[in-house]
Amino acid sequence: MSVALNRECDLLIVGAGPAGLAAALEAAPSGARIVILDDNPRPGGQIWRDGPGVRLPRAARRLRSRVAAAANIEILCGARVVAACPPKALLIEMPEGGALVSCTKLILCTGARERLLPFPGWTLPGVTGAGGLQALIKGGLDVAGERVVVAGSGPLLLAGAATARTAGAKVLQIAEQAGREALVRFGRGLWRWPGKALQALRLWSPVYRAGSHVFEALGDQRLEAVRIRSADAVLEIACDRLACGFGLIPNTQLGELLGCAIVNGAIAVDALQATSIADCYAAGECTGFGGSELALVEGRIAGLAASGQPARAAGLAPQRERWRRFAAALERAFVLDPVLRTLPTPDTLVCRCEDVPYAALAGCRDWVEAKLASRCGMGACQGRTCGAAVEFLFGWSPPAPRPPLFPVRTETLLRLADRRHSPPARPAEPGR
Amino acid sequence: MKCDSGAIVVGAGIVGAACAEALARRGLSVRLLDARSGGATAAGMGHLVTLDDNDAELALTRDSIVRWRAWAPAMDEGCAFRGNGTLWLAASDEEWALAENKGARLAALGEAVDLLDARALAGVEPALRTGLLGALRLREDAIVYPPNVVRWLLRRHPGQISERHAEVVEIDGRGVTLAGGERLAADVVVLANGIEAATLCPELPIVPKKGHLAITDRYPGVLTHTVTELGYLGSVHNSEGPSLAFNAQPRPTGQLLIGTSRQFGSRDRDVDGGILARMLEHAAGFLPVLRELNIVRCWTGLRAASPDSLPLIGRHPDRDGLWLAVGHEGLGVTAAPTTAELLVGAIFGEPAVIDPQPYAPERFLGRSGAREGAEDA
Numbered sequence: 001m002s003v004a005l006n007r008e009c010d011l012l013i014v015g016a017g018p019a020g021l022a023a024a025l026e027a028a029p030s031g032a033r034i035v036i037l038d039d040n041p042r043p044g045g046q047i048w049r050d051g052p053g054v055r056l057p058r059a060a061r062r063l064r065s066r067v068a069a070a071a072n073i074e075i076l077c078g079a080r081v082v083a084a085c086p087p088k089a090l091l092i093e094m095p096e097g098g099a100l101v102s103c104t105k106l107i108l109c110t111g112a113r114e115r116l117l118p119f120p121g122w123t124l125p126g127v128t129g130a131g132g133l134q135a136l137i138k139g140g141l142d143v144a145g146e147r148v149v150v151a152g153s154g155p156l157l158l159a160g161a162a163t164a165r166t167a168g169a170k171v172l173q174i175a176e177q178a179g180r181e182a183l184v185r186f187g188r189g190l191w192r193w194p195g196k197a198l199q200a201l202r203l204w205s206p207v208y209r210a211g212s213h214v215f216e217a218l219g220d221q222r223l224e225a226v227r228i229r230s231a232d233a234v235l236e237i238a239c240d241r242l243a244c245g246f247g248l249i250p251n252t253q254l255g256e257l258l259g260c261a262i263v264n265g266a267i268a269v270d271a272l273q274a275t276s277i278a279d280c281y282a283a284g285e286c287t288g289f290g291g292s293e294l295a296l297v298e299g300r301i302a303g304l305a306a307s308g309q310p311a312r313a314a315g316l317a318p319q320r321e322r323w324r325r326f327a328a329a330l331e332r333a334f335v336l337d338p339v340l341r342t343l344p345t346p347d348t349l350v351c352r353c354e355d356v357p358y359a360a361l362a363g364c365r366d367w368v369e370a371k372l373a374s375r376c377g378m379g380a381c382q383g384r385t386c387g388a389a390v391e392f393l394f395g396w397s398p399p400a401p402r403p404p405l406f407p408v409r410t411e412t413l414l415r416l417a418d419r420r421h422s423p424p425a426r427p428a429e430p431g432r
Numbered sequence: 433m434k435c436d437s438g439a440i441v442v443g444a445g446i447v448g449a450a451c452a453e454a455l456a457r458r459g460l461s462v463r464l465l466d467a468r469s470g471g472a473t474a475a476g477m478g479h480l481v482t483l484d485d486n487d488a489e490l491a492l493t494r495d496s497i498v499r500w501r502a503w504a505p506a507m508d509e510g511c512a513f514r515g516n517g518t519l520w521l522a523a524s525d526e527e528w529a530l531a532e533n534k535g536a537r538l539a540a541l542g543e544a545v546d547l548l549d550a551r552a553l554a555g556v557e558p559a560l561r562t563g564l565l566g567a568l569r570l571r572e573d574a575i576v577y578p579p580n581v582v583r584w585l586l587r588r589h590p591g592q593i594s595e596r597h598a599e600v601v602e603i604d605g606r607g608v609t610l611a612g613g614e615r616l617a618a619d620v621v622v623l624a625n626g627i628e629a630a631t632l633c634p635e636l637p638i639v640p641k642k643g644h645l646a647i648t649d650r651y652p653g654v655l656t657h658t659v660t661e662l663g664y665l666g667s668v669h670n671s672e673g674p675s676l677a678f679n680a681q682p683r684p685t686g687q688l689l690i691g692t693s694r695q696f697g698s699r700d701r702d703v704d705g706g707i708l709a710r711m712l713e714h715a716a717g718f719l720p721v722l723r724e725l726n727i728v729r730c731w732t733g734l735r736a737a738s739p740d741s742l743p744l745i746g747r748h749p750d751r752d753g754l755w756l757a758v759g760h761e762g763l764g765v766t767a768a769p770t771t772a773e774l775l776v777g778a779i780f781g782e783p784a785v786i787d788p789q790p791y792a793p794e795r796f797l798g799r800s801g802a803r804e805g806a807e808d809a
Contacts, residue, residue, distance in 0.1 A: 085705055365597070372474050372579035373510075375685075380649055380728055403703050407649055407726040410712050414723070417709035 005099035006418065009035040009074075011306055012090065012101055014081055014254060015109030017045020018292045019284025019299030021063045023107050026303030028070040035101060036073065037092060039080040043067070045111055045284075046131060047292045051138035083403035083416060084257050088279070091403075091415055098412030105279045105306045108255050108267060109299060112248035112285035114156070115388050118350050118358065119343035121217030121226075126241050130160035133243035137167045144168030146240040149226050151175035151214040154247045154334045155291075158203040164243065165205075172237055173207050175228050177246070178334045180210040186333035193326050195293075215343050217242055247334060248289045249388045253401040255282060264288070272313050273302035281306050290327030297323060341393050350393070351386040353379020358393075367396040380407050438462060440608055440618040442600050442632070443625030445473035446765050447757050449582040450772035451622050456589035458780055463616065464586070465608065467599040470701065471626050472764055473578045475733025477645065477681055477689055479658055480574040480766045481518055482543065484534060488742055488790030492767050494543070495786050497572050499769035504574070511584050512577035512684045519548070519557065519567040519657040521678075521718065527662040531568040534662075544571035559654050559721050567659075575658060575681055578765050600625075603632045605753020620779055622755045623748075626736040627699075629758040633751075636744070637796045638759050640734040642695040644708050649726040652686035654719075661718065676711050678718045690715050690722065694735075703730050737761040738796070745774050745791040749798030755779060756793050 011027050013020045016038035024034050036043070042050040048060040056064075067073055076094060083091040089102035114129040121127070128136060130152055137143055148169045150161045153176060161171045176183070190197040212230035217223055225238045252260075255267040261276035262268060266288040273281045283302040284295035297319045304313035344350065346359035354375040364370035367377070367390065376390065377383030377398070382405070387398035404413065441452045444466035452462045480500050484490040504513045522528040531547060538545045548556065549566045557567075586593050602609035607617035623629050630638040660679040679691040693711045695704075708730055716722045738744060738759035748754040757775050760767055773785045 083705055091705070366468075368468065368470075368474075373583060378729065380726075382728065402729070402731060403705065403708075404727055404730060407728045409723070410646075410648075410716060410725055410727055411723040413646075413705075413727055413730075414709050414713050414716070416705035417713060 005094065005097050006415075007035055007074075007076075007099060007101045008103070009033045009101065010104045011035075011107065012037070012103035012105070013107045013109060014090070015045065015111055015284065015286075016040070016043035016075055016077070017109060017111050017284060017295065018047065018060075018063070019111075019295040019302070020045070020107070020109035021067050022296045022299030023109060023281075023283055023303030023306070024067055024073050025063065025070070026300045026309075027307035028073055030307035030309070031072060032307055034070075034073045035103070036067075036075045037079040037081060037090075037101070038075065038077050041077055043075055043077065046135070049135055049138050052140045054138045080406050080408075081254055082405050082408040082412060084254075085416055091412065093406075093408050093412045098409070098415040100415055100418055106258075106281070107273075107299075107302045107306055108260075108275070108280065108282040108286055109284045109295075109302075110251040110254055110286040112250050112289055113384065113388075114245035115247050115249050115392070116244070116385055117246050117340055117343065117389050117392060118348050119215055119217070120345050120348050121219065121223070122244070123349050123352055124217050124219045124223045125221070126219065126223030127217050128241070128243055130156045130243040130245035132245070133241065134160045134163045137163050142167075143241065146170070147172055147238065148241045148243060149173050149175070149214070149228075149237055149239045150243045151226070151228070152245040152247070153177045153336060154245070155330065156245055156248070157243075158200070158205065158208070160243050160245075161205055162203050164241075169241070171205065171207060172239055173209060173228065173235075174205055175212040175214055175230075176208065176210050177213040177337050177340060178210060179337075182333045182335070183210045186329055189329055193322075196326060213337070213340060213343075214242065214244060246336060246340070246392075248285060250286045250288060252286060253384075253405050255286065257401050257403065257405060271317065272305035272310055273298055274305065279306075288327065289331070290323055291330070294320065294323035294327055336392065344393070350389055351376040351379065351383075353381050353386075356386070361390065361394065364394075367398055370396070371399075382406070438618055439620040439622060440465065440616060441622040441624055442466075442603065442608065443471065443623070443628070444582065444586075444595060445471040445624065445626060446578050446582055446768040447473075447626070447760060447771055448622070448624035449585040450768040451624055451757055451775055452593050453585040453588055454772040454776035455620070455622075455779075456592040458776065460592070460620070462593045463618070464593055464595045465598045465600055465610075465616075466595070467625070467628065468597055469599075469628060471628075472733050472735055473582060475643075475645070475731060476578060476762070476765055477679065477691055478512070478576045478578045478765055479518070479679070479681060480576060481658075481763075482538070482570050482573055483763065483766075484537065485741070488787075489763070490541075491786045492743075492770055492791070493763065494541070496767045496770040497574070499773070500574060500576070500766075501572065503769070507576075507581065507584055510577065510580035512580065513574060514684055515572070515574040516682070517657050518570045518573035519553070519659045520570070521553075521560070521567045521659060521661050522565045523563075523661065523663065525565070528565040530662050531566065535568045538570070545569060546571070557655060557657060557659060559719055560659065561718055561720050564718075568662075569657070573658065575683070576765065600632060603754065605748070605751050619753065620755060621753060622757060622775065624757040626758060626760075626764065627734045629736065629756070633748070635750075635797060636756070636758065637739050638736050639696070640699050641737045641761060642693075642698040642700075642732055642734055643691065643762075644693045644703065644711055644730065644732050646690045646708065646712060646727045646730045647683070648688040648690070648722075649728050650686035651688060651725055654688060654721060654725075655680060655682040658682070659718070674707055676707075676714045678715050680715060680719055680722075687728075688722070688725070690727075699734065701732050701734070703732055735761045736764075740795070743767065743771060743791055744793040744796065745771050746778055746788060746793050749794050
């Protein structure tokens with residue numbers, strides 16, 4: 001079997017979003033051989049997702065070009081981590097095949113995913129996540145002239161609506177489940193982060209409605225209308241698309257697989273972004289939702305710490321603290337309303353991969369029982385979507401992830417038997 | 433026998449559920465206790481397979497499959513029963529001779545078997561590699577989804593079986609003690625908790641044999657039968673180091689369930705990448721298209737194995753009132769119906785449905801058994 005795709009490096013970074021790119025740039029002057037993996041076709045992560053006709057923010061372009069210019073950083077795009085290969089290698093799958101990447105140190109920048117919650121009609125064609133619609137538009141989906149409703153919770157709603165509007169869609173309503181009071185309190189505190197206040201003003205929309213949530217998507221073959229409930233009214237809005245996400249959930253699967261401690265649903269890190277296992281750091285949304293500014297500074301700290309520069313890393317702590325306070329304010333403002341647990345009807349699908357309705361889960365005592373009885377979470381997405389929904393609906397914590405983390409070709413898994421995946425490590429190159 | 437306070441069954445896997453059902457059918461009220469520590473029933477393949485390594489194994493599996501087929505029409509769709517048969521693949525002249533012998537022996541007993549030569553095999557399972565000499569088909573073999581069969585069994589006698597999530601920490605013939613100190617009394621206590629049985633009764637010679645399984649995404653029609661290699665027989669009895677055997681099963685969902693491995697002495701549940709890769713490589717040797725298919729999940733399970741690979745079914749010779757249904761290794765699902773009939777029949781003093789002697793716990797326990805066990809070890 002060919003082992004040509006196998007790699008070895010000093011520092012392996014999983015995720016080429018803001019955290020991963022920032023980590024790589026800070027570590028690069030040490031001369032370490034750095035590999036960044038990302039499962040998207042281009043670097044940038046979710047927030048700086050690139051695509052045809054996308055104009056990325058200046059900060060993103062600058063970071064990307066500096067990373068591209070560093071001779072000791074290799075970015076592998078379209079590369080998905082599917083398993084760990086102890087002691088210090090990851091099995092990845094790329095379009096050209098499977099490979100083992102061995103490393104001395106590892107930084108997890110695996111980001112976050114949208115929380116989708118089930119309600120009648122949420123599986124109709126035309127319904128996507130809020131970030132999901134953004135990604136589709138950046139990928140080339142034409143929404144010009146379409147009527148779009150955005151719903152759910154969190155700042156991503158405004159960003160998703162702005163992307164849709166820029167692409168020519170008519171955004172009819174933005175339904176934010178968080179109450180008006182919580183948002184006003186949040187808004188009053190925004191002066192402490194002037195950039196964020198400006199951003200909020202820029203994204204602000206007259207169709208933004210606090211304290212309202214979608215409770216039904218209507219349509220025969222595809223979405224035709226949504227029904228939205230607020231304290232004083234129920235509204236039916238005819239539309240072509242519903243972009244609906246209820247905040248973000250840290251992607252902790254790889255961290256969990258490696259044995260990293262998880263606290264409050266995120267990978268736990270210390271002051272230097274080190275996880276609970278040796279030589280493994282984590283930065284960005286996988287350590288808790290906080291936005292790109294927090295991800296950038298956490299990534300820088302992790303990159304410095306992982307390349308033997310702890311003092312410089314520690315110097316960035318005040319910056320991180322400032323953005324952590326912002327993250328905490330966000331978290332307080334956008335707490336999910338328990339009423340969202342009452343949206344599914346007995347026949348509302350909870351697990352789309354295996355067509356499991358709410359009624360099949362309602363009588364179960366825990367995730368394992370539900371999974372064995374109904375196949376919930378046993379499909380291709382491996383419970384990434386329904387696991388988070390079920391956790392919110394029933395309070396069941398999903399079981400620990402097992403390899404493969406994603407559906408993977410058998411051929412790729414065969415690489416786990418490669419005997420010589422880890423050639424003797426060469427000493428790191430001296431700094432440039 | 434007199435049963436005022438009913439029965440307790442420890443272990444809500446397929447064997448415990450079948451025993452609970454057989455007890456309830458005879459009018460007993462049954463308390464079924466399960467620690468939910470992850471048993472073999474949820475981890476296994478659900479392959480109902482006639483095995484003939486020895487007469488006792490053949491008698492148990494044959495009788496059981498007849499009972500499975502009797503259950504089948506009443507089972508719900510979630511039980512996923514499919515009478516799709518097993519193909520035992522012959523890859524060498526030696527294995528072809530084995531197939532012929534095995535086929536003749538089973539045919540003489542009245543089993544529905546037929547031999548497929550290379551061409552006929554390619555006709556029914558074109559996805560298998562070329563160059564195989566043929567296969568022995570066992571038409572009565574089948575598949576099920578065991579966790580849902582457990583639920584189906586427990587629903588059969590409404591009000592008579594109560595299931596409870598509870599860890600038993602002490603057991604005797606008069607009842608059990610739960611973690612937390614609660615004591616439950618019963619006239620009959622059945623121990624059917626697989627690998628955990630030896631924790632409660634250290635005298636039981638039950639050891640774990642760890643297995644790996646993988647399941648693909650949905651590819652309907654790649655296989656129709658459960659296919660396994662005749663080399664399997666040599667492989668499972670290799671007691672040194674991990675062993676591998678090809679077993680692939682088309683699930684009703686269109687997915688392919690791929691096995692299998694055996695590792696001794698391992699109790700951890702982690703997927704071992706090296707073993708998994710070797711198992712898949714071996715499987716791809718028989719089913720080349722597997723290399724191109726997506727695997728969606730991999731997991732492990734622990735088989736509860738006895739020294740002679742036969743289960744312990746019957747009264748515990750030293751603990752009055754305690755009955756054993758443990759040590760089925762890879763045959764717990766296949767053998768559950770007959771195990772339950774043998775055990776519960778013995779509890780009620782009914783004539784045995786098959787000769788119970790080969791499965792009698794006395795072969796390892798009690799005065800004579802302890803000696804045999806010592807010689808075995």
